Amino acid sequence: MSESFVVGIGGAAGQGVATPGDIFAKIFSRRGLHLNAYNAYQSIIRGGHTFLTIRTGPQKISNTGDHLDLLIPLNQDTMDRHLRLLTAGGACLYNADLIQPGTPAEGVQLCPMPVSKMADITRNKVGQNTLAIGAAVNMMGIGFSVLEGVLAEQFRKKDKAVIDENIHLARTGYEYASKNFQALAWPLPMTDARYAVLSGNIAMAMGGAAAGVKFYSAYPMSPATGVLHWMASHARQAEIMVRQVEDEIGVVTMAIGAAHAGVRAMCATSGGGFALMSEGMGLSAQAEIPIVVIDCQRAGPSTGVPTKTEQGDLWQMLGAGFGDYPKVIAAPLDIADCFKLIPEMFNLTDRFQCPGIVLCDLLLSEGRLSVDPKELDFNPVIDRGEMITSNGTGDHEPYKRYKITESGVSPRAIPGLPGYTHVVSSDEHDEDGVLISDEYTNAGKRRAMMEKRMRKMDGIAASVPPPKLHGPADADVTLIGWGSTHGVIHEACELLREAGISANHLAIRWLVPLHGDAILDLLRGARHTIIVENNFSGQFARYLRSETSFVPDGNIRKYDGEPFAPHHIVEAVKEQLAGKTKLSVPAHEIMV
Amino acid sequence: MATETVVAPKAITMADYKGRVDPDWCPGCGDFGVLAAVQKALVELQIPKHEVATISGIGCSSNFPGFIETYGMHTLHGRSLPVATGMKLANHAMTVLVTGGDGDGFGIGCNHFVHTIRRNVDLTYIVMDNQIYGLTTGQTSPTSRIGMKTKSMPYGNIETPLSPVALALAAGATFVARGFSGDQKHLTELIKLGIEHKGFSFIDVFSPCVTYNHDNTFQWFRPRVKKLEDNPEYDSTDWAMAMEKSVIWGEEIPIGKFFERTDLPTLHGAEPVLNSGPLVHQNNRIPAEIAQGFVQELM
Numbered sequence: 001m002s003e004s005f006v007v008g009i010g011g012a013a014g015q016g017v018a019t020p021g022d023i024f025a026k027i028f029s030r031r032g033l034h035l036n037a038y039n040a041y042q043s044i045i046r047g048g049h050t051f052l053t054i055r056t057g058p059q060k061i062s063n064t065g066d067h068l069d070l071l072i073p074l075n076q077d078t079m080d081r082h083l084r085l086l087t088a089g090g091a092c093l094y095n096a097d098l099i100q101p102g103t104p105a106e107g108v109q110l111c112p113m114p115v116s117k118m119a120d121i122t123r124n125k126v127g128q129n130t131l132a133i134g135a136a137v138n139m140m141g142i143g144f145s146v147l148e149g150v151l152a153e154q155f156r157k158k159d160k161a162v163i164d165e166n167i168h169l170a171r172t173g174y175e176y177a178s179k180n181f182q183a184l185a186w187p188l189p190m191t192d193a194r195y196a197v198l199s200g201n202i203a204m205a206m207g208g209a210a211a212g213v214k215f216y217s218a219y220p221m222s223p224a225t226g227v228l229h230w231m232a233s234h235a236r237q238a239e240i241m242v243r244q245v246e247d248e249i250g251v252v253t254m255a256i257g258a259a260h261a262g263v264r265a266m267c268a269t270s271g272g273g274f275a276l277m278s279e280g281m282g283l284s285a286q287a288e289i290p291i292v293v294i295d296c297q298r299a300g301p302s303t304g305v306p307t308k309t310e311q312g313d314l315w316q317m318l319g320a321g322f323g324d325y326p327k328v329i330a331a332p333l334d335i336a337d338c339f340k341l342i343p344e345m346f347n348l349t350d351r352f353q354c355p356g357i358v359l360c361d362l363l364l365s366e367g368r369l370s371v372d373p374k375e376l377d378f379n380p381v382i383d384r385g386e387m388i389t390s391n392g393t394g395d396h397e398p399y400k401r402y403k404i405t406e407s408g409v410s411p412r413a414i415p416g417l418p419g420y421t422h423v424v425s426s427d428e429h430d431e432d433g434v435l436i437s438d439e440y441t442n443a444g445k446r447r448a449m450m451e452k453r454m455r456k457m458d459g460i461a462a463s464v465p466p467p468k469l470h471g472p473a474d475a476d477v478t479l480i481g482w483g484s485t486h487g488v489i490h491e492a493c494e495l496l497r498e499a500g501i502s503a504n505h506l507a508i509r510w511l512v513p514l515h516g517d518a519i520l521d522l523l524r525g526a527r528h529t530i531i532v533e534n535n536f537s538g539q540f541a542r543y544l545r546s547e548t549s550f551v552p553d554g555n556i557r558k559y560d561g562e563p564f565a566p567h568h569i570v571e572a573v574k575e576q577l578a579g580k581t582k583l584s585v586p587a588h589e590i591m592v
Numbered sequence: 593m594a595t596e597t598v599v600a601p602k603a604i605t606m607a608d609y610k611g612r613v614d615p616d617w618c619p620g621c622g623d624f625g626v627l628a629a630v631q632k633a634l635v636e637l638q639i640p641k642h643e644v645a646t647i648s649g650i651g652c653s654s655n656f657p658g659f660i661e662t663y664g665m666h667t668l669h670g671r672s673l674p675v676a677t678g679m680k681l682a683n684h685a686m687t688v689l690v691t692g693g694d695g696d697g698f699g700i701g702c703n704h705f706v707h708t709i710r711r712n713v714d715l716t717y718i719v720m721d722n723q724i725y726g727l728t729t730g731q732t733s734p735t736s737r738i739g740m741k742t743k744s745m746p747y748g749n750i751e752t753p754l755s756p757v758a759l760a761l762a763a764g765a766t767f768v769a770r771g772f773s774g775d776q777k778h779l780t781e782l783i784k785l786g787i788e789h790k791g792f793s794f795i796d797v798f799s800p801c802v803t804y805n806h807d808n809t810f811q812w813f814r815p816r817v818k819k820l821e822d823n824p825e826y827d828s829t830d831w832a833m834a835m836e837k838s839v840i841w842g843e844e845i846p847i848g849k850f851f852e853r854t855d856l857p858t859l860h861g862a863e864p865v866l867n868s869g870p871l872v873h874q875n876n877r878i879p880a881e882i883a884q885g886f887v888q889e890l891m
């Protein structure tokens with residue numbers, strides 16, 4: 001990875017970690033810098049420990065990295081836990097009235113601020129934060145006017161007195177730093193680029209709007225709630241019907257009702273809510289009504305760790321509901337992809353009249369990334385598939401909703417048209433929608449219907465590209481990942497290369513259908529293969545084996561709730577290449 | 593000069609609403625009477641069949657959509673109401689009927705029942721209440737009476753049945769009625785009133801299961817049901833009076849329109865997103881300047 005700069009801010013929930021985070025994010029993106037941010041927190045509103053990491057730099061930032069360049073601890077706890085992440089050239093800015101410094105690594109500058117002597121902040125609970133921001137901006141070599149503008153914007157809904165007070169505090173910190181602290185070694189450059197900064201949840205919600213979603217239903221559940229919040233606050237402008245429903249069973253079935261009426265319908269949840277939706281997934285497939293469901297994975301099972309990340313829902317998605325039915329499952333590779341994938345998924349589900357699952361996770365859902373606004377295309381291809389939306393001259397053959405066709409797709413008449421009344425059904429039915437499951441059971445018809453529906457999988461597979469190998473073809477090691485690990489594996493490959501180990505990367509985006517043969521072709525020549533995933537049992541490794549019989553040389557897994565850092569993967573690869581183990585489970589060094 | 597002939601639209605008849613297959617209900621099942629009453633109500637209201645959606649869950653009674661020619665949907669056990677809500681919100685020009693059983697609506701689907709009422713979704717919900725699980729061959733339902741012996745409670749039910757009418761009233765329903773499959777004329781009138789009501793209309797119908805419920809039969813109901821309409825003192829705008837009548841069960845069981853209020857908005861009426869017409873006919877592209885605004889918020 002080219003040059004980057006990492007800021008960490010931590011404190012108890014309620015101490016105001018988010019605002020400095022937003023301010024830094026704005027300052028960086030205004031300078032035309034990329035950024036990637038991740039907030040580690042717990043499921044409490046006050047107390048606990050929250051730690052926000054923002055990494056910035058002139059090139060795309062694929063993950064939040066391994067170390068810090070600037071630490072702003074808002075309490076003692078943060079100082080104690082995170083000081084060791086600072087490396088030579090870094091600095092720690094803290095309120096010397098409240099916080100005892102620890103012993104930093106060599107070359108790290110301790111920057112104590114005598115806050116009570118600098119300003120009267122008895123009435124301003126987060127005054128110390130603003131002082132620290134001012135000081136930090138000075139040390140980064142950024143002019144004060146930039147910060148002044150961002151502060152005015154950040155507090156625009158507050159009284160002028162509040163804005164003035166914050167600007168005053170920031171200036172005090174700024175000036176104090178210029179007299180007392182050393183500037184940081186790598187001043188942040190400027191570029192002409194301008195990026196949008198967004199979470200994966202916002203990206204998926206906007207991707208839905210771009211795809212023409214007209215109906216969105218949800219029941220709150222971390223880490224998916226952000227999709228609901230964006231949808232609800234933009235519903236009127238985007239003309240999207242947004243409903244909060246009594247439970248996830250109602251969520252998915254309401255979406256199916258809306259989809260049957262002819263609109264694109266979407267919903268999002270996490271593993272527990274998805275479990276309630278699984279019967280609905282079968283209804284979507286059996287009645288042939290397309291919907292898109294987003295699952296934002298969090299650490300399970302059961303209520304699990306609601307604010308921590310994991311890739312532990314893959315088998316729930318693969319096995320959702322009972323019986324065999326056609327479906328599509330894809331995992332976005334990064335936050336920009338969260339946006340892009342939604343219209344692609346809708347085009348498939350509409351064309352093949354089946355459910356689609358977007359398998360995201362907390363790392364992407366709640367992480368933030370700078371994205372080129374050009375990548376947020378609100379004019380994507382919209383392909384609604386074979387739909388009958390007008391009754392033309394009124395002359396047509398008797399309509400059969402489930403007409404048996406070669407592709408398995410039967411044209412879908414939208415309710416309300418004269419001449420096309422029909423029944424759609426969760427019970428097995430014949431071409432006409434008449435139930436065959438009770439009195440009229442007919443093995444031949446059942447078989448024909450099963451085969452008709454399952455034929456759609458061939459069409460879907462032909463519409464989805466096989467994955468590609470990134471990096472040198474004859475690498476020493478091939479790292480295989482799926483979904484959100486894309487960014488960190490990408491950086492791990494670079495670090496390995498710098499350490500003299502050539503590495504390439506196979507990133508899986510489309511999980512169902514899986515291009516097993518193409519994957520085998522790519523892996524056949526690989527020297528040493530390792531599957532990297534954020535779960536205990538190697539869910540993807542087991543899936544790949546079940547589909548292809550492929551067994552990797554080793555696995556790297558993590559299931560402590562925190563995402564991988566690049567060095568976790570690098571060290572694990574080294575130990576595996578040295579023959580020390582076939583399964584590495586890197587320890588998360590910091591308690592967050 | 594050519595004279596223009598105005599062709600009167602063909603009147604809608606019972607034949608229009610005849611389903612593709614004949615019902616597979618047991619001979620004598622109460623649900624036949626409900627089907628006929630719904631068909632009659634639609635004919636009397638002269639609603640074209642393509643403007644009607646009939647949505648059900650799972651059960652004997654829930655096979656209903658297959659036996660009437662409309663846009664039918666046979667969904668999941670207990671889930672007809674959220675599906676119907678989605679359908680109505682996406683195309684509020686449709687007349688949406690929801691049909692099902694007591695197990696479907698008050699057992700597995702009770703959560704949706706309460707919340708759909710609360711939202712005043714403009715649906716007509718007709719429950720064929722036979723106080724039993726028919727399709728699964730005779731188990732206790734949430735409306736089975738205490739002491740009733742079924743396959744799942746062979747020594748007699750010990751759980752208090754709920755009153756669907758009282759529950760609907762308590763949840764804030766804007767139209768609540770009870771009918772009897774054995775009195776088709778009366779039932780047809782109730783269904784017509786329900787369809788015409790703007791908002792959620794709930795009609796609990798005694799629809800005897802002749803195969804599995806030997807307690808609450810046609811013969812049992814017939815002498816007991818008393819029409820509220822025959823009581824000149826009864827005022828169906830009086831919620832407290834309706835509540836009082838809703839729990840009467842014994843020698844006399846009231847049927848008829850218990851309650852109606854017309855002052856509350858429907859869900860689709862209260863949602864400004866639908867001001868420009870049914871969702872399904874709206875443009876699905878976000879106008880460029882609005883999309884630009886969405887991105888600008890993030891810069």
Ligand SMILES: Cc1ncc(C[n+]2csc(CCOP(=O)(O)OP(=O)(O)O)c2C)c(N)n1
Pocket residue numbers: 650651652653654669692693694695696697720722724725726727728733801
């Ligand atoms: C999730 C689920 N659980 C159980 C069933 C089995 N089941 C089908 S119908 C039914 C009960 C039907 O009773 P009711 O709704 O009163 O309808 P009736 O047959 O009496 O008309 C049950 C339990 C099912 N289809 N789905």
Ligand code: SF4
Pocket residue numbers: 616617618620621622623652653722726727800801802803804
């Ligand atoms: S079992 Fe009962 S409810 Fe079902 S069709 Fe027969 S009589 Fe009707």
Ligand SMILES: [Mg+2]
Pocket residue numbers: 651693694695720721722723724725726733
């Ligand atoms: Mg029943």
